[in-house]
Amino acid sequence: xxxxxxxxxxxxxxSETVGKxxxxxxxxxxxxxxxxxxxxxxxxxxxxxxxxxxxxxxxxKCEQIILLDCSQRRKAEELLxxxxxxxxxxxxxxxxxxxxxxxxxxxxxxxxxxxxTDYYSKLISKMEVHYGLEVSxxxxxxxxGKLCNIIx
Numbered sequence: 001x002x003x004x005x006x007x008x009x010x011x012x013x014x015s016e017t018v019g020k021x022x023x024x025x026x027x028x029x030x031x032x033x034x035x036x037x038x039x040x041x042x043x044x045x046x047x048x049x050x051x052x053x054x055x056x057x058x059x060x061k062c063e064q065i066i067l068l069d070c071s072q073r074r075k076a077e078e079l080l081x082x083x084x085x086x087x088x089x090x091x092x093x094x095x096x097x098x099x100x101x102x103x104x105x106x107x108x109x110x111x112x113x114x115x116x117t118d119y120y121s122k123l124i125s126k127m128e129v130h131y132g133l134e135v136s137x138x139x140x141x142x143x144x145g146k147l148c149n150i151i152x
Contacts, residue, residue: 019070026061026076029054030083043092043099047108059084063123067130085116 033054040046058080065076092099092109099106124135 015069016071019065019068019072019076022061022065022068023072023076026058026065026079029058029061030079033058033083033087037087037091040091042105043095043109044102044105046088046091047105047112055084055088059119063126066123067126085112085119088112 033051036051036054037046045051062076062080062084065072066080088109089112092105099109127133128135
């Protein structure tokens, strides 16, 4: 086996090992998030600093995996969407009346949706650079403020 092939194989194996380690860490964070979210009684609690910090930590771990050349990328992307963004959206949708009657919580929720949109736009840009891709974009401003109505 030539030196270049051997080096490439080592890089791939190292990426796999790192990807698996990062995914285990991400999975542990997601389990902690699950436990915390199950104990929440109202939407406002989803936006406490501790849970926001856990979601950011999980988001960063998943992003590291997505940008690695490893087999864990798909699982990391699914974990990122579900645990960092979707679970919060779903929990608030289940408590729709509280959300609509509490302007403070509604603002947090709308901010969460905006952060999700911005994050994925930036992630796509990073992936374009990292993988040499060109992805067409959907401009979120074209919804003219109707995003809340679409999701609720």
